[in-house]
Amino acid sequence: MLSERLGFGIHGVVHAAESNAGFGRSAVKALAHQAPYERERDAYLRLRETGVTLVLGFHVPQLLRHDDALRVIEMTVVTRPFLLDFAGAYLDWPPEFSEAVWQAWEEEKREQFGPRWPKVQAVLAALEDYGIHMLDVSPSNIAFRD
Secondary structure (H helix, E strand, C coil): CEEEEEEECCCEEEEEEECCCCCCEEEEEEECCHHHHHHHHHHHHHHHHCCCCEECCEECCCEEEEECCCCEEEECCCCCCEECCCCCEEECCCCCCCHHHHHHHHHHHHHHHHHHHHHHHHHHHHHHCCCEEECCCCCCCEECCC
């Protein structure tokens, strides 16, 4: 049964749920479009295959179930510090953007994270070790303890 909304963004909405499948409390994300759904699903599958639950101390939700027809992903609920929202991630290689676009992206992220940007860069590099190139980077999806 779905309960309170945990988050929302351009790709979809996340609600808390009590699972009938014995998972207890979980997070259910419904995505509006196929491509972001597939990117998120595939990133969580990759993380599950490699046994990743933490990335440099940031909790990563664990994939519980997914439904391709409904574009829904059920995952564990994590606490801060956490790393989530892979709908904007690319597997195995980053998208091809011009150098100017990459520079503007990094400048925006430096502003958003301030002195924490080097730690965020380290988290992104660690994800790349698993072939996950995360682009939708913000303080709401790479959240520190405080």
